[in-house]
Amino acid sequence: MEIAQLQPLVRTVPDFPKPGIQFRDITTLIGHGEGLASTIDHLAGRAEAMGAKAIAGMEARGFIFGAAVAVQLKLPFILIRKPGKLPVETIGVEYELEYGTDRLELDPLSVNDGENVVIVDDLIATGGTAEAAITLLRQAGAKVDNALFVIDLPDLGGAARLSRLNVAVTALMDFEGD
Incomplete structure (x- = not known):
């Protein structure tokens, strides 16, 4: 499927999680077999062109994509987890959310x-989670120059935030507004 055919598979839920927000729900894209497979094909093609030697994903939806x-490209997958989920010694970073x-x-x-x-994830909004992941990966010795997303919400500035870290952001589709 072409990317233009994938965008309508993303459901917009108005006023979630609060009034005025247009929530971009990937559940409907994941639930569409051909759409999901095509999304993975598009992401994998871009990751391969970027010379990826490993793929990293943030819990939880970044694990899906x-x-x-990583499987399609036969590359290692690096888990970036929430606190206390890994059974070994870890490095960690705290980052700012809208409320805390x-x-x-x-x-x-x-x-x-x-x-x-x-880095591969479902969506970039403000970029805080992706920035934290980049910080961790670089602290561990990785070279991180690229981040791939299914969706970019450009009005929230996440891609520009990562650009300041010298990370190129590629998204399959953009949705204007919140």
């Missing part, structure tokens, strides 16, 4: 020094 891309902070963790032994890692 990132793991599928959160934390991501990584097993530093899952990254090879200098390895070209491409």
